Amino acid sequence: MSSKIFRFKSRFRSTSVVCIREKSVWTSEKVVLSPYKDIEIPKLTVDQYMFRNLDKWASKTALVCGQTNRSYTYEQVYKKSRVFAANLRKKFKIKDGDTIAVLLPNIPEYPIITFGILAAGGVVTTMNPIYTAYEIERQILLSDTSLIITNEDLVPTVKEALKLAKKELPIISLNMTQSLPEGTISYKELVEDNHADLSVLNEVKRSYNDVAFLPYSSGTTGLPKGVQLTNGNLVANCEQQNTEIRQYEYTTESHQDSTLAILPMFHSYGLSICMLHKLSVGLRLVTLPKFQPDMFLNALLVHRLQLLYLAPPMVLFLGSYPQVTAKHLEHVTCVTSGAAPLPSADIQRLFEKAERDIQFCQGYGLTETSPLVCVTRMGEKTHEQVGYALPNMSLRIVDADTKNLGPGEVGELVVKGPNVMKGYLKNPQANSEVFVDEDWLRTGDLAKIDETGLITISDRLKELIKVKGYQVPPAELENVLKEHPAVLDAAVIGVPDPVTGERPRGFVVFKPGVKATDTEIIEFVSKRVAPYKKIQQITFLNEIPKNPSGKILRKSLKEEFSK
Known part of the structure; x- marks a missing residue:
């Protein structure tokens, strides 16, 4: 195939950029290569990488609530992250590789805490702040957490989770506005310690x-699994976003792009693409603890945001909410949507609002890919595809036999x-199922x-x-249903x-010989799962359809009941 030449206008350059493919992206073995030139990945840890250019923007605002x-x-x-790291190491005896749980909404302290844990040699396991005590307990046990950092209002839930887990772990509380909850350690005291011995970080x-x-x-498929993301994985994904797909303007003495950190930082999209990558290139992050229409729209007006990273429901909101005007989107240069497919009609409504x-x-992308696999380039107008490989x-x-x-x-x-x-983490069976031909990851999509290498996501193969935009694994809810004393078997679609x-x-x-009402079962599940996982409808069956090996035939249930 002849070489391909792509020309596209960019707001970052005064002239057109030419990206030349010297040869077809398809190899003779039917492997698709990235059309972009390979890049060199710095051999740094995440905390080293984040601050490697600190001198360029030390006095610029990194985070604002x-x-x-x-x-x-x-x-x-x-x-502050270095002081926090030193105290984690000295006062809590954190060692290299120890796992520390972060159970927080999006606040400016989230990155400080994260970088502090990493600088102390720890591993960060992120938790959803709307998790129930049961969900927190499970992750504490699975991840072998040794310390928990949370908000003062979440301390009771954490204590309940520790009681369920039969563990006594230190709890650091962000007592930013309230008094310190009993039995917890003050984050403020740890991070504002002027006498911290930073030399301990040399260890x-x-x-x-x-x-x-x-x-x-x-x-x-299946129950939640600990995804081991290395420093190299995350540094690579950050660097991959600094190439021809770059969406931001470079931070200079006179200019700094701003973006909204509304996607949860406990999720890989908000954590890696919004927090890690944007801070690594000197952007200004405006954090919102949760999505509330008035707060969201006020942030758009006040902070003059250039970049928006959203999930489909937020794009739908911007295109349909009556109070949204062109003024709210006046400074926005790029909107990126991920987590689920988005119809063109919803995108057009956004354009109409922006005028x-x-x-x-x-x-x-996937959590397992740190997370970005591909994204459409600046200058492209197609909305059905998701771009080219990074x-x-x-x-x-x-195909089903892994034939190309x-x-x-x-x-x-x-x-x-x-x-x-x-x-x-500690799951050889899951690893054998998700990796094929040694190091190829099955996406389940x-x-x-x-x-030309342009990718279209057709459907979800996974269950x-x-x-x-949040993932809800059927197996997790099925396990919760089967904990009810009246339930013999269960399925979820x-x-x-x-x-x-x-x-x-x-x-x-x-x-x-046992019965229960659908209301009783729904309430039982609701107490044990986050709100977005709640089951709102229960159907009683004589048996759950399964194949000969015992696998639930969810396709059969969908064909009969999902219309």
Whole structure:
């Protein structure tokens, strides 16, 4: 195939940029290569990488709270994180590789705490602040957490979780506005300690190949698993975003782009793409603890944001909420949507509100890929595709026997690259299922790739239910249902929902001679799971349809009940 030349206008350069493909992105073995030039990945830990250019923007604002206007400069973030790290090491005896849980909403202190844990040699496991005590207990046990950092209002839930786990762990509380909860240690005292012995950090021996983050994901199916993301995985994914797909303007003495950190930082999208990457290049992050229409719109007006990273429900909100005007989007140069597919009609409604065409990009990724695999480039107008493979990445489309398929053929997308996780923590069975041909990661998503390498996500092969962009694993809810004393067997599927995209629907088989109402079962589950995982409808069956090996036939349930 002849070489391909792509020309596209960029707001960052006065002339057109030419990206030349010297040869076809498809190899003779039907492997798809990135059309972008390979890049060199710095052999740094995440905390080293974050502050490698500190001198360029030390006095610029790194973080500001969109609710209270509390803010920190880059120099303050660096210094406070180092003091926090020294105290973790000295006062809590944190050692290299110890896991520390962060259970917080999006606040300016989140990155300070994260970088402090990493600088102390620890591993960060992130938790959803709306988790129940049962969900927190499970992650504490699975991750072997040795310390928990949380908000003062979440301390009671954490204490309940520790009681369930039969563990006594230190709790550091961010007593920013309230008095310190009993039995906890003050974050403020640890981070504002002017006498901290920073020399203790010389003991830390962490490398590019060591695990830095341990978020929990359901993978393609099943219960949550600890995703081991190394320093190298995350540094690679940051560097991959600094190439031809770059969406930000460089931070200079006279200019600094701003973005909104509303996607939860405990999730890989908000953590890696919004927090880690944008702070690594000197941008200004405006944090919002949760999505509230008035707070969200006020942040758009007050902070003159250039970049928005959103999930589909937020794009839908901007395009349909009556109070949204062109003034709210006046400074926005690029909107990127991820986590779930977004119809073109929703994007057009956003343009109508803005009274102009904003650069709109769709991205695709997984927690297991740190997370970005591909994203549409600046200057492209197509909204059905998710762009090309990032630099240093290779892709395949495979059939049920993992045989490679060709251009335009639909199959499972499998990926390989420096941003692909080390593997699931202490889960060899899950690793054997998700990795094929040694280091190729199965995404569990159906896709097709055209002759130029442009990727279209066709459907979900995996069984996860997507509620407002969040992953809800059916197996997790099935396990909770089966904990009810009246339930013998259970199944859960995702059914269409006009507001959330999908919602979980449960199916229950009673134990002989025992009964319960659907309301009782729904309430039982609701106490044990986060709000977005709640089951709102229960159907009683005589038996759960299964194949000969005992696997639940969710497809059969969907065909009969999801219409």
